[in-house]
Amino acid sequence: MLKKSRKAVALTGAGVSTESGIPDFRSVGGLWSRFDPFEYGTLGAFQRDPHKVWQMLKELLLLVDCRPNKGHEAMARLEEMGIVRGIITQNIDGLHQLAGSRHVVEFHGSMASFSCLGCGAKMPLAEVKEMAMPPLCSGCRSVLKPDVVFFDEQIPPKALLDTEELLCGVDLLLVVGTSCEVMPAALIPRQVLGQGGELIEINLVPVLKGRARLSLAGKFTEVMSAIVDQMTES
Numbered sequence: 001m002l003k004k005s006r007k008a009v010a011l012t013g014a015g016v017s018t019e020s021g022i023p024d025f026r027s028v029g030g031l032w033s034r035f036d037p038f039e040y041g042t043l044g045a046f047q048r049d050p051h052k053v054w055q056m057l058k059e060l061l062l063l064v065d066c067r068p069n070k071g072h073e074a075m076a077r078l079e080e081m082g083i084v085r086g087i088i089t090q091n092i093d094g095l096h097q098l099a100g101s102r103h104v105v106e107f108h109g110s111m112a113s114f115s116c117l118g119c120g121a122k123m124p125l126a127e128v129k130e131m132a133m134p135p136l137c138s139g140c141r142s143v144l145k146p147d148v149v150f151f152d153e154q155i156p157p158k159a160l161l162d163t164e165e166l167l168c169g170v171d172l173l174l175v176v177g178t179s180c181e182v183m184p185a186a187l188i189p190r191q192v193l194g195q196g197g198e199l200i201e202i203n204l205v206p207v208l209k210g211r212a213r214l215s216l217a218g219k220f221t222e223v224m225s226a227i228v229d230q231m232t233e234s
């Protein structure tokens, strides 16, 4: 299917980063089981009490020290081989880029940069990590917010545009490590099906049965490495 496709793209989610030590935020013991998303995961909550929301964000800061795994590397290799054109990721960890993927759309933003809601100043992660918590804008002393999309925020227009551009003409979508529950990212597989494309699902526990042409149940690192091995052998 990959070889026959005219344009293949991947949609990834939390499941690709769990083997890098980043827990699924929705899992038992995950971030959202310990921090109520309505109290900690919304822009409204941040504006009301940024110091409180930073108790949760501090944990996210630790995650960015994680390293890409063999699956991330295999996906970068598929792009290098011209087999996958790009990745739309729901992850905010930047691991695809660290592994060498070049065309990555960060649908939910990323932890790579921070913005001051007071004056709009931008601050890179490296500087924020050195600051006392919660980090304050050096200009106006407002609390900085990571450039991730909170639950009550819209997907950034740039991410939507880049997604549309990447999905244009796609006839094969790899759905990897995501249960496709979160809107509007959940619409992406539907869009590809709607334009006559097909889905290959790679999940520990397949969720797209009936919609995916092929469901590969297995660990991300193992399945992706096996795909690259097969593509390079033949």
Ligand SMILES: [Zn+2]
Pocket (backbone or CB within 6 Å): 116, 117, 118, 119, 120, 121, 137, 138, 139, 140, 141, 142
């Ligand atoms: Zn400021």
